Amino acid sequence: MSQSWNAAAIAEKLGIAAADLAIETIIHTIDGVDYENVLLFNKARPPVSxxxxxxxxxxxxxxxxxIAATTVGAEHAIFxxxxxxxxxxxxxxxxxxAVxxxxxxxxxxLQKRMNAALEAFRGQQKVKIAAGKFGACGFCFGGTAALELxxxxxxxRGTVSLHGALDTPTPDGSKIKGAVLVLHGVQDPSVPRDQVNAFIDEMSAAKLDWQLVxxxxxGHSFTDPDANNPGFFYHRQTARRASAALKNFFGELFA
Structure with missing residues (x-):
């Protein structure tokens, strides 16, 4: 289900010229099913993370x-x-x-699919990512998926969840190898306080380098400009702050 993308709009969110934006469709296969990812990067200044x-x-x-371009920025290749x-x-x-x-x-x-996507990212030759300079992030359900990865x-090296659910059937963070940053809207009705507390307990028990903002x-969906429902709404100031927090997080880890 390939499609054409509005490159100018994506480049604008990245803060680069449209001519400098590379958009690559990357397909990988799991159990006979094709998955179609999109790789974004700045051709003028090829990233190493x-x-x-x-x-x-x-x-x-x-x-x-x-949204990914706005939040992550042009400093890194975005898969x-x-x-x-x-x-x-x-x-x-x-x-x-339903999905x-x-x-x-x-x-x-979910973990299997996430690891396959990461391996597809690692295999790209058009960007030369340095060893140890891969991270993950996700938005809403994507935040849950990133944490499961x-x-x-x-x-x-690091994982960021933006307004994602924090629960898991097996709350054991002992396998986590990198740092974790959770960017959470307090008014999110889908992530109640007891779920937040359980996540804190999970991360603390594993003695990880973790942060919760x-x-x-x-509320939920604070990075989504189209979200406009009670508890699930865009919040421009928080979206900007969250982007700054994510960029600082990866900037520190990848330095």
């Missing part, structure tokens, strides 16, 4: 690329990961929810 970014529950689409399969592109909330519910019920499958023991005026 890379961030795998998992979209919200709608998966790969123009807005997902723009927008497909964890659904290239023929699965939800067109409404019900379709999207993520199935994956959230099968965390081993970390929990699987994947070799990533609570944004008091934000």
């Amino acid at each position: 890379g961030v795998l970014a998992v979209p919200n529950y709608f998966g790969i689409r123009q807005q997902a690329l723009e 927008v990961a497909d964890v659904y399969g290239k023929t699965v592109r939800p067109t409404n909330g019900d379709e999207a929810m 993520i519910v199935a994956l959230k019920k099968d965390r081993p499958e 970390a929990r699987s023991g994947a070799d990533v 609570n944004y008091g005026q934000a």
Whole structure:
């Protein structure tokens, strides 16, 4: 289900000229199913670090690329990961929810798909990512997926969840190899306080390098300009602060 992208809009979010933006479709296969990812990077200043970014529950689409570009920035190559399969592109909330519910019920499958996406990213020759300079992040469901990648023991330097669910059927952070940053909207109805506390306990028990930032005026979907429902809404100030926090986090880890 390949499609054309609005490169000018993505380049604008990255703060680079449209002519300098590389957009590559990357396909990898798991168990006979093709997954179609999108690699973004600045051709004028090829990055040596890379961030795998998992979209919200709608998966790969123009807005997902723009949100990833806005949040992560042009300092890193961005691999927008497909964890659904290239023929699965939800067109409404019900379709999207059905896809993520199935994956959230099968965390081993989610971890398998996340690790396959990471390996596809590592295999790219058009960007020369230095050893130890891979990270992961995700938005909403993507935040959950990024944390599951970390929990699987994947070799990533750092993981960031932006307004993602923090729960897991097996709360054991002992396999996590890198640092963890959670950017959480306090008004998020899908992540209640007991879930936050359980995550704190999980990270603390594993004695990880972890951070949790609570944004008091934000709910779920605070990076999504189209979100406008009670508890699930865009919050420009928080989106900007979260982007700065993510950039500082990876800047420190990749220095």
